[in-house]
Amino acid sequence: MTRVFLFLPLVLFAVMALYFGLGLREDxxxxxxxxxxxELPEFDLPPIQGFEAGLSNADLEGQVSLLNVFGSWCPPCAxxxxxxxxxxxxxxxxxxxxxxxxxxxxxxxxxxRNGNPYQRIGNDAEGRLAIDLGITGAPETFIIDRAGxxxxxxxxxxxxxIWEGTLRxxxxxxxxxxxx
Amino acid sequence: xxxxxxAIMTGLVLALAAxxxxxxxxxxxxxxxxxPQLEARARTLYDQLRCVVCQxxxxxxxxxxxxxxxxxxxxxxxxxxDSNAEVKAYLQERYGDYVLMLPPVQGNxxxxxxxxxxxxxGGGTAIVLFVRSQKRRAASDxxxxxxxxxxxxxxxxxxxx
Numbered sequence: 434m435t436r437v438f439l440f441l442p443l444v445l446f447a448v449m450a451l452y453f454g455l456g457l458r459e460d461x462x463x464x465x466x467x468x469x470x471x472e473l474p475e476f477d478l479p480p481i482q483g484f485e486a487g488l489s490n491a492d493l494e495g496q497v498s499l500l501n502v503f504g505s506w507c508p509p510c511a512x513x514x515x516x517x518x519x520x521x522x523x524x525x526x527x528x529x530x531x532x533x534x535x536x537x538x539x540x541x542x543x544x545x546r547n548g549n550p551y552q553r554i555g556n557d558a559e560g561r562l563a564i565d566l567g568i569t570g571a572p573e574t575f576i577i578d579r580a581g582x583x584x585x586x587x588x589x590x591x592x593x594x595i596w597e598g599t600l601r602x603x604x605x606x607x608x609x610x611x612x613x
Numbered sequence: 614x615x616x617x618x619x620a621i622m623t624g625l626v627l628a629l630a631a632x633x634x635x636x637x638x639x640x641x642x643x644x645x646x647x648x649p650q651l652e653a654r655a656r657t658l659y660d661q662l663r664c665v666v667c668q669x670x671x672x673x674x675x676x677x678x679x680x681x682x683x684x685x686x687x688x689x690x691x692x693x694x695d696s697n698a699e700v701k702a703y704l705q706e707r708y709g710d711y712v713l714m715l716p717p718v719q720g721n722x723x724x725x726x727x728x729x730x731x732x733x734x735g736g737g738t739a740i741v742l743f744v745r746s747q748k749r750r751a752a753s754d755x756x757x758x759x760x761x762x763x764x765x766x767x768x769x770x771x772x773x774x
Contacts, residue, residue: 464665464711534678560682567707569665569679 466586467567473500473581474565478555481532483541488529488555493577497607499600500575501551502531502563505543507571513590514547520596521550526576526604530554533563533571576600578607640673640684651691658687658700663714671714
């Protein structure tokens with residue numbers, strides 16, 4: 434009878450191996466957003482150099498929108514850029530930008546070089562909105578519903594798969610929601 | 614030979630010490646607050662808040678720009694009259710529990726906090742029980758010294774006879 438207990442270490446090992454093995458499949462650097470299903474924080478950002486309009490909560494009101502945090506200093510943002518251009522051209526959802534911690538003029542020059550997918554861009558030179566949004570790195574993208582609530586956050590580059598598989602279906606679902 | 618070994622060991626220890634020592638204190642002199650009391654509180658808070666880009670470091674250790682921004686927020690909240698707990702709650706609201714270096718004791722972290730104690734208590738109990746049973750056995754062996762009977766009992770246990 435007591436001999437059964439001899440297998441206890443083995444069983445413990447198996448349980449822990451399974452648990453930690455599953456843990457390895459998760460990305461520990463991904464911090465869950467605190468904003469999901471909450472309203473976007475209040476903000477009113479000035480425009481970036483050479484633009485007339487900045488970006489505030491009011492600009493996003495009454496529509497499903499995509500809010501993208503970028504910076505000209507951020508290499509993955511350059512990789513993501515063509516996808517944002519494509520999304521913007523498709524007209525599925527208005528794309529808004531937050532230029533995060535760029536030196537004056539850098540964001541503008543970058544957009545002139547690569548094209549501008551954004552309807553409006555806010556200049557977050559101080560990085561304060563980024564902290565209110567719980568940003569951990571650029572690029573990050575939020576999908577915001579008609580009521581101004583954050584419904585989804587994507588960390589990192591929007592790839593074709595993520596757009597087609599996750600973001601676009603979500604946007605279309607939110608657009609179909611009555612009154613949102 | 615042993616001198617050679619001890620030289621190697623000393624070298625290793627020194628290398629480890631050098632590696633574990635923080636390279637530079639991150640908050641630069643330009644970040645110092647005027648009020649020394651607030652500065653002391655800011656330092657304590659920096660140490661308790663996690664840098665969200667480089668997650669094994671506190672914002673006190675980190676040179677990341679976002680860590681500097683977070684330190685600026687801490688100072689701003691302190692100047693606004695927040696208590697230490699309020700400053701932490703402010704960042705927790707934005708970044709969640711992850712921003713705290715020390716996980717709070719709550720439902721989903723109970724296992725994390727209690728498991729080491731449970732394992733320690735369990736292991737301790739097991740050791741005490743084992744030692745006691747060994748003592749009892751030794752005592753009864755000395756009393757009875759009935760080796761034949763014991764051998765018979767053992768072979769019963771083993772299922773040999």
